[in-house]
Amino acid sequence: MNFELTEERQMLQDTLRRFLADRYGLETRNKIIDSEEGLSPEIWAELAELGVIGALFTEEDGGFGGKGFDITTVFEELGRAGVVEPFLDTAILGGGLIAALGSDTQKELLEEVIGGALHLAFAHGEPRSRYELNQVETTAKVSGDEIVLSGRKAVVVNAEAAGYLVVSARESGGLMDEDGISLFLVPADTAGLTMVGYPLMQGGRAAEVTLDDVKVPSSARLGEAGKAYPAIVTAAARANTALSAEILGSMETATGLTKEYLVTRQQFGRPIGTFQALAHRMSDMLIELEMARSAVINIAGRLESDTAERDRYVAATRNYLGRAGRLIAEEAIQMHGGIAMTKEYELAHFAKRIVMSDHRLGDTDWHLERFIALSAAA
Amino acid sequence: MDLNYTPEEQAFREEVRTFLAEKLPKDLADKMKTKSELSKEDYLRWHKILYEQGWIAPNWPKEYGGAEWNAVQRHIFEEECAFANTPRVLPFGLAMLGPVLQAFGNQEQKDYYLPRILSGEDWWCQGYSEPGAGSDLASLKTRAVREGDHYIVNGQKTWTTLGQHADWIFCLVRTDPNVKQQEGISFLLIDMKTPGITVRPIILLEGTHEVNEVFFDNVKVPVENLVGEENKGWTYAKYLLTHERTNIAGVGASKAALDSVKRMARAEMSGGRPLIENPAFAARLAEVEADLMAMETANLRIVSQAAVGHAPGIEASMLKVKGTIIRQEINDLARRAVGPYAMPFQSEAVEGDNQPIGPDYAAPQASRYFNNRKLSIFGGSNEVQRGIIAKTQIGV
Structure with missing residues (x-):
């Protein structure tokens, strides 16, 4: 090693x-x-x-x-x-x-x-799909040389800046079938594609995207018809790896800011870090940070492994980062006190990045259930 | 012991329900559900409705125009209001200053200020915390120097909730810097229109303008605005803090919030079935509900034991710590419940007539989660409360 x-x-x-x-x-x-x-x-x-x-x-x-x-x-x-x-x-x-x-x-x-000249967005999630990667209601119907896309996509991050949207749609099968899902490369200005954009709690923007009989040539399809699901799962594994590392980075900064505050903030005539009640909690944050770093290394080292092994680590890491991230975000705010609640002090932004990441590509509980299922099979 | 409500108490609940059904404006209740901020007019509208009903001051004695309800009545009222989504009745005049004036104010002060607090004519804010005096409140530095029949006040207060709307501020100020910290503090009432006062907004992490900094630059305050005796302010401040904590468990609000999580979890689908049937989510929900069931009785038991208007001791600290943990856990479940639709920054996105993004109940959940991190920080942080419990119980 x-x-x-x-x-x-x-x-x-x-x-x-x-x-x-x-x-x-x-x-x-x-x-x-x-x-x-x-x-x-x-x-x-x-x-x-x-x-x-x-x-x-x-x-x-x-x-x-x-x-x-x-x-x-x-x-x-x-x-x-x-x-x-x-x-x-x-x-x-x-x-x-x-x-x-x-x-x-x-x-x-x-x-x-x-x-750096072209932005993209992955228009996959739908108003009712929550975190399920296989739940696709948007339809793709072949009509001569064209394909007609219809449906709604939810919280599509970066949709407004994107030149192309990678849109998932069902060509066959039932609501939750893994088989039958295709991906299409759709230029953002295609007729029938409309969006309502809004800012996100953690910064950046997303949009609700409506596809109303959007016509694309069959050359817009990415890969084979109805066979996109494994690639979607791999993309999600890579994205969860990235997101885990990003949460780790934000946890480092939140912990660093808190450590500094415990040393500089004086109450009762001494730095508040000298109060054992806070010092021990700071130690717990540092322990969690070390563990989180290892969890991220775990996932990074297995990203090229076979999918069963890879996905078990993806689920475990996101679950761990979800729990450790929440602890660090909440403890960092609590130990700072009111100042951490303000927009002017930068801790707030990191706390928001950490906590709101629990709403992308599966939350802590969703990854726990996935980990249970994958571990039972392993 | 009897855990059942008496027929009188049940009748009281019916009376409250009927009142809320008839008098709570629907647009205000809707706003409470979907928005994260209320306007000054929203607060005042609801204040006036309660005032006209004679219910604006549940804990005040009748002689001062209060409802003088007992602990069970107050609990019922709080719970019904929470379930009906009424605006919050702000505590600064009614729950904080009112009891201090009743206990320590002179007759002129009682006659002048109390009716105006009741009617909502004066909007009060609290001038306690300072940049350097948070948990260590007694280290406050805002100076008041007596010059003839005035005090000259200089200094800065912070975290002043809704101070942007306030007509008056009650302040802790240092009148004697040469004695033990707690013995040189006075309790002063200051008109916000006095020259030399500047209010600067503090924008919170979820974008709301709820708190402010208040600066005092040679502000002239008449000596008759002193409450009680000079340099005895710390005693009054402690008295006020115990009153601030009588409703700190927030049981009614937590019950309503839990109910709303359940409704969302029934509507939300996860993997083809209702989220409320999801084992991980259901386990979290069940645990916090079990906590809350114990808390409800703890709260009633503790508050009942204390006489009307008189606050309990360390039990109040216990209610605050556990009550805020429960509420924050419910807020966490609420943001989880709405899934990806927690992410839209809705306090901005739903401004004006825009449609909310996703289901309408999703809009305020992430904001509420972040905003309510304040619950374990303000009113004496949970660390301060644990310190009080430990000091009283361990004593070393």
Whole structure:
């Protein structure tokens, strides 16, 4: 075994950490969150230039990474800095699905994605599907050379900025069947595709997307008809890996801010960290952080394993991060007191990133049940 | 012992229900369900309705215009109001200052201020915390120096809830810096229109403007605005804090919130069946309900034992700690219940006439979860409460 990052990943980590420390402070971040776009095109372009998006794709797809540890290295730094830009949506989900299923022509889009010129969104979740990856009501009907898409997609993160939406739709089978789900590459300006956008609690934006007889050519289909489900599960595994690393990064910052506050904040004539009631809770936060880091390493190291093994680790890690994340977010707020409840102090943003991640790609309980099911089968 | 409500108590509940059905404006109840902020007018509308009914001050003695209800009546009222989604009755004038004036104010102060608190004519806010004085409240630094028939006040208060609407603020100020901290504090009533007062908003993490900083720059306050004796303010402040804590368990609000989680969990589907049948979710829900069932009786038992208007001792601290843990757990379940639809930042998204994103009950859940982290911080943090319990019980 070896627990060191490779030299390349170490360099990527250093570069990214320096850049974000320099360019992504509280004021910049709040300005981005309050902006109409909910992201900064300049920061996006600069990070693409630094190779951050390229690190999330394999060499054969035009990048220089794409493995589990590349993903966790990048996303831990994004989490540490509280970055709200949609790397998860454009690169891991949207880009990852094109890389996994796309034809050579479709894959040409990846160059634009890696260069920072094109945003993507994964329009999969629906108003009633909650976290179930196989529950798809949106329909795809073949009509001559065209395919007609109809349905509604819920909380599609980054939909407004996206040039293309990767839309899931059912070509056959029943509501919960894994078989019969296809993916389509739909240009955002296609007739019949409408969206209502809104800001998210944790920063960034999403939209409710309506597909009202949206017509696309059959060349818009990604991969084989009705066979997209395994690729969706893999994309979710990669996204859960990224999200776990991001939560870890935000937990590090929340813990660091709290540690600093315990040393500097004086009450009753001494630093509040000298009160054992708080000191021991700080110790628990540090223990949880260490464990969470190991859980993220677990998932990163198994991302290329067989799917049963991989998914068992995905579920365990998200469940662990969900519990440890909630503890750290809530304890960090409590030990700070009122100041942590304000928008002006940056802890609040990290607490929101951590807690609201429990609403993407399955929550703590959902991953627990999945872990139970996968472990029973193992 | 008898855990059943008496026929009189049941009749009282019916009376409250009838009143709420007739008098609670539907638009206010709807706003409580879907929005995270109320306007000044919203609060005042509901205040006036209760005032006209004679129910605005449940814990005040009749001689001051209160309802003088007993603990069980107050519990019933609180519960019915929570289930009906009434706006909150703000505690600053009615639950905090009122009892202090009744106990320590002079006749002129009682005659002038109490009726105006009842009618809602004066909106009061609380000037206790300072940037450097939170849990360690006695270390407060806002100075009041006597000059002739005025005090000159300089300093800063913070976390002033809804101070942006306030006509008056009751303040703890330091009148003697040369004695033990607790012995140099006075209790002062200050008109917010006095020159030298600046109110600056603090925006909370879920985007609401609920608290403020209040700055005092050479603010002239007439000496007749002093409550009780100079330098005895800490005694009055402690008296007020025990009153602040009589309803701190928030049982009615927690019961209504739990009921709403159940309704959401019946409507939400997870993996093809109602979320309420999901084992992990159901287990969490059942545990917090079991906690709440014990808490309801603990609250009634403790509050009944204390005389009307008189606060219990460390049991109040116990109610606060456990009551806030329960409420925050319910808020956590509520945000989980709505799944991905917890993410839209709805206090912004539903501004104006926009349709809420997702089911209408989803809109305020994440905001409420974050906002109610304050419950274990304010009114004496849960750490301070545990300190009080430990000090009284262990004593070393």
